[in-house]
Amino acid sequence: MPRAPDGASGSGPGGQKGGFAVIVGAQFGDEFERLIGAAAANGIDFEALERAGRDAALGVMGRLVAAHLNADRGDTRATAACDCGATAHYVDRREKTFTTAFGPLTLERAWYHCAACGHGCSPRDRELALDDGSLSPAVRRMVGKAAAETSFGNASDLLRELAGLDVGAKQVERHAEALGRDIARDEAAVVESGPPAADTLYAGLDGTGVPVRPSETVGRVGKQADGAAKTREVKLVTVWSAEDRDRHGMPRRDADSTSCNAAIESIASRDTDHAPAPFAARVLRELERRGFGRAARRVVLGDGAAWIWNFADEHLPGAIQIVDLFHAKEHVFEVAKAIYGDGDLAAQWGKARRDELDRHGAQPVIAALQSYAHRGDEVRRQLEYFTANRKRMDYPALRAQGLCVTTGVVEGACRSVVCNRLKRGGMHWTVDGANAIIALRCAIRSNRFDDYWERRAAIP
Ligand SMILES: [Zn+2]
Numbered sequence: 001m002p003r004a005p006d007g008a009s010g011s012g013p014g015g016q017k018g019g020f021a022v023i024v025g026a027q028f029g030d031e032f033e034r035l036i037g038a039a040a041a042n043g044i045d046f047e048a049l050e051r052a053g054r055d056a057a058l059g060v061m062g063r064l065v066a067a068h069l070n071a072d073r074g075d076t077r078a079t080a081a082c083d084c085g086a087t088a089h090y091v092d093r094r095e096k097t098f099t100t101a102f103g104p105l106t107l108e109r110a111w112y113h114c115a116a117c118g119h120g121c122s123p124r125d126r127e128l129a130l131d132d133g134s135l136s137p138a139v140r141r142m143v144g145k146a147a148a149e150t151s152f153g154n155a156s157d158l159l160r161e162l163a164g165l166d167v168g169a170k171q172v173e174r175h176a177e178a179l180g181r182d183i184a185r186d187e188a189a190v191v192e193s194g195p196p197a198a199d200t201l202y203a204g205l206d207g208t209g210v211p212v213r214p215s216e217t218v219g220r221v222g223k224q225a226d227g228a229a230k231t232r233e234v235k236l237v238t239v240w241s242a243e244d245r246d247r248h249g250m251p252r253r254d255a256d257s258t259s260c261n262a263a264i265e266s267i268a269s270r271d272t273d274h275a276p277a278p279f280a281a282r283v284l285r286e287l288e289r290r291g292f293g294r295a296a297r298r299v300v301l302g303d304g305a306a307w308i309w310n311f312a313d314e315h316l317p318g319a320i321q322i323v324d325l326f327h328a329k330e331h332v333f334e335v336a337k338a339i340y341g342d343g344d345l346a347a348q349w350g351k352a353r354r355d356e357l358d359r360h361g362a363q364p365v366i367a368a369l370q371s372y373a374h375r376g377d378e379v380r381r382q383l384e385y386f387t388a389n390r391k392r393m394d395y396p397a398l399r400a401q402g403l404c405v406t407t408g409v410v411e412g413a414c415r416s417v418v419c420n421r422l423k424r425g426g427m428h429w430t431v432d433g434a435n436a437i438i439a440l441r442c443a444i445r446s447n448r449f450d451d452y453w454e455r456r457a458a459i460p
Contacts, residue, residue: 361397
């Protein structure tokens with residue numbers, strides 16, 4: 001058995017605080033001299049100085065942190081526990097360079113080998129949360145935040161520009177997706193019940209197609225001319241309150257009241273299953289966090305898709321069901337096109353029906369469509385849609401109860417969470433990759449991102 005080397009007690013520079021401060025001061029002084037020295041103010045390119053100064057200051061801090069960590073040999077023991085459950089044995093101390101917020105940092109850590117599983121490990125990496133590859137936790141957090149907002153290539157550029165970090169686009173992609181998967185796992189595992197933020201809470205449900213790689217649609221029926229699918233549906237739940245009123249006294253979404261949760265996931269549960277389908281379980285977790293079930297009045301808004309009302313009937317009894325007015329109007333627009341084509345007549349007829357829908361609910365639209373039912377399948381399909389959802393489109397009565405019948409919230413959430421990031425030119429996702437980035441975006445928009453990092457830091 002290899003013997004642990006001597007001097008394995010933690011002997012950091014902690015005992016020489018005065019001397020340490022002198023070293024730090026001298027290092028910053030040297031960097032200052034190198035960057036500006038005695039240059040006059042009018043001879044300074046301030047922008048260049050800011051950038052070089054930032055890098056130099058981080059560099060000094062990084063060297064000090066590395067020296068402190070490398071002086072501590074407390075991680076050198078005869079054995080260490082391996083992830084596989086067996087015992088790993090000490091081999092030697094090994095260097096590895098990590099990308100950190102200070103820049104590249106080379107750390108020397110005790111290295112162990114496990115004969116049972118054949119893997120090596122460093123307990124120090126695990127303690128410092130450096131065991132997820134070569135990026136430090138703060139850098140992974142920055143990568144996650146940047147990649148949630150923009151393409152992996154743009155995120156890589158931004159990280160270089162804003163934080164002086166050198167993380168390539170491929171590396172950004174790999175780490176952002178790994179982080180997103182971990183956030184998704186955390187979201188499913190940790191549900192903290194919250195009190196309802198208002199007497200009336202709204203839950204909006206929607207779906208939108210995201211372009212995926214051909215391998216992700218094998219055997220699926222789609223909308224392409226040949227019957228193939230090029231997209232997979234992301235389903236999304238948004239929860240918000242609308243106690244606020246606009247100048248006409250109509251309910252308006254309360255600022256900062258929105259949370260969301262989404263994934264490419266099935267809502268269909270098999271008859272033999274007792275557990276809800278994956279997306280149903282996701283919606284129920286989000287509603288539990290928001291105290292939806294404890295709100296005095298609960299409202300479900302959807303676009304009229306059958307799965308939404310099936311879900312609401314089964315899991316949210318007593319909730320008021322409303323077809324989002326925005327979506328209902330889109331259906332009027334579609335049926336106008338089916339009847340009149342693309343011209344002015346379609347626009348005029350469509351506008352008249354949309355106004356009626358707004359003021360009187362679905363009944364006038366149904367009456368109008370009945371006289372056009374002979375015009376083909378699309379008209380008949382839309383007639384069925386308005387008939388089936390008639391009660392959910394009683395907008396005058398719903399408004400009289402002070403309810404929000406549309407705010408664009410559902411639509412806006414779909415755009416902001418899914419479309420703006422995942423439906424950009426040339427993007428083709430894997431389901432796994434899309435779900436990881438969606439999990440990241442939902443966590444950030446629902447103020448769960450910080451909670452995740454706090455929980456992660458608390459893991460011993
Ligand atoms: Zn092992």
